Amino acid sequence: MNFSNLKWPLSLGMVVPAVMVLIASVSSSGPGTGSLHDAKPGRSSAGDLAGFSAVAPIDAHVHLYRDDPAFGDLMERLNLRVLDICVIDDRDPFFKGLEPQRGDVLKVVHTTRGRAAFCTTFSPYDFEEPGFSRRAIRQLDADFAAGAIAVKIYKVMGMEMKSKAGKWVMPDDPAFEPIYKDIAAHRRTVVAHIAEPDSCWQPPNPASPDYEYYQQHPEEYAYRHPEWPSKAAILAARDHLLAENPTLRVVGAHLGSMEAGVDQMAQRFDRYPNFAVDTAARVPYFMLQPRDKVRAFLTKYQDRILYATDLVVMPTDNTEKALGEWKRTYERDWRFFSTDQTVEYLGHTYQGLALPGPVLQKIFHDNAVHWLPGIIESN
Numbered sequence: 001m002n003f004s005n006l007k008w009p010l011s012l013g014m015v016v017p018a019v020m021v022l023i024a025s026v027s028s029s030g031p032g033t034g035s036l037h038d039a040k041p042g043r044s045s046a047g048d049l050a051g052f053s054a055v056a057p058i059d060a061h062v063h064l065y066r067d068d069p070a071f072g073d074l075m076e077r078l079n080l081r082v083l084d085i086c087v088i089d090d091r092d093p094f095f096k097g098l099e100p101q102r103g104d105v106l107k108v109v110h111t112t113r114g115r116a117a118f119c120t121t122f123s124p125y126d127f128e129e130p131g132f133s134r135r136a137i138r139q140l141d142a143d144f145a146a147g148a149i150a151v152k153i154y155k156v157m158g159m160e161m162k163s164k165a166g167k168w169v170m171p172d173d174p175a176f177e178p179i180y181k182d183i184a185a186h187r188r189t190v191v192a193h194i195a196e197p198d199s200c201w202q203p204p205n206p207a208s209p210d211y212e213y214y215q216q217h218p219e220e221y222a223y224r225h226p227e228w229p230s231k232a233a234i235l236a237a238r239d240h241l242l243a244e245n246p247t248l249r250v251v252g253a254h255l256g257s258m259e260a261g262v263d264q265m266a267q268r269f270d271r272y273p274n275f276a277v278d279t280a281a282r283v284p285y286f287m288l289q290p291r292d293k294v295r296a297f298l299t300k301y302q303d304r305i306l307y308a309t310d311l312v313v314m315p316t317d318n319t320e321k322a323l324g325e326w327k328r329t330y331e332r333d334w335r336f337f338s339t340d341q342t343v344e345y346l347g348h349t350y351q352g353l354a355l356p357g358p359v360l361q362k363i364f365h366d367n368a369v370h371w372l373p374g375i376i377e378s379n
């Protein structure tokens with residue numbers, strides 16, 4: 001979870017009629033027909049969302065805890081599926097335990113008729129207690145039986161947890177190894193939000209996409225905690241986990257926290273065939289890097305990147321406001337990836353990548369099907 005994605009003020013009243021009109025024209029603008037290749041500046045945004053729906057998009061990273069049928073309706077209209085992720089963080093009252101999130105997510109899976117798929121997690125905090133891994137495995141196996149297709153691990157490993165002896169607890173701690181083995185044996189996927197953007201370790205910079213987040217969450221701001229492990233040490237532990245578990249599929253959330261340079265991701269993809277990343281809350285980092293370089297990277301590693309947003313809806317959030325934000329986020333991202341029109345971000349404009357249809361099809365659909373088995377069958 002990371003709340004640093006953009007907020008889009010837009011009312012549902014504006015959204016729904018537009019979406020319905022878009023969907024009506026979906027069939028004529030799918031990828032591979034040439035229409036996405038040929039996107040030109042000035043093309044209407046209506047065409048953009050129709051193209052989005054035509055690829056049967058999958059958003060591989062959301063936190064939807066509000067059981068309102070309106071979300072299922074939106075998913076149906078957009079032909080959208082999502083991975084609905086639980087996370088445990090003892091610094092936040094709502095996220096202290098697996099419940100009530102687990103119950104919320106299971107309700108959402110039900111009311112969306114499986115368009116939302118369940119990603120569970122386990123509490124790592126009692127890793128030194130006797131029977132820890134056995135208990136965690138029993139809980140995960142019950143969640144797999146209840147339909148969970150993935151397991152989230154979180155940045156509290158490496159950035160918060162310490163052993164009783166005072167050592168930092170990293171994601172590759174031997175205490176977690178039996179759990180990773182169990183997840184691999186069940187052919188489920190780990191969604192690994194490990195470390196944070198580089199800016200978490202850097203002085204406040206208003207031009208950074210994450211500036212506001214760390215202003216609001218000083219307790220998560222490594223720059224204010226020089227005693228925390230370095231980002232390099234945390235990513236090295238994550239990489240060690242990948243090397244130790246070659247049959248475990250791992251999707252690194254938030255571009256695997258290698259958002260600042262596509263070369264870092266390329267290096268890991270070359271080294272670890274069991275590793276992919278999602279784009280959750282980090283699409284702007286593609287805007288900030290040289291367009292040709294990002295385009296070449298996404299083309300070369302087109303099998304390793306899963307489109308995702310990190311949209312968050314808490315149980316008491318306003319549905320209309322949330323739906324507006326979802327729709328605007330998808331619209332902006334689709335425009336950026338699929339056309340060469342400009343998108344605006346933090347007062348600057350960036351030219352879209354105009355990726356070829358077959359690449360879009362992988363990033364927005366096929367890769368989620370491959371890396372998150374069950375994302376479709378679970379409905």
Ligand SMILES: [Zn+2]
Pocket residue numbers: 001002061062063085280310
């Ligand atoms: Zn998240």
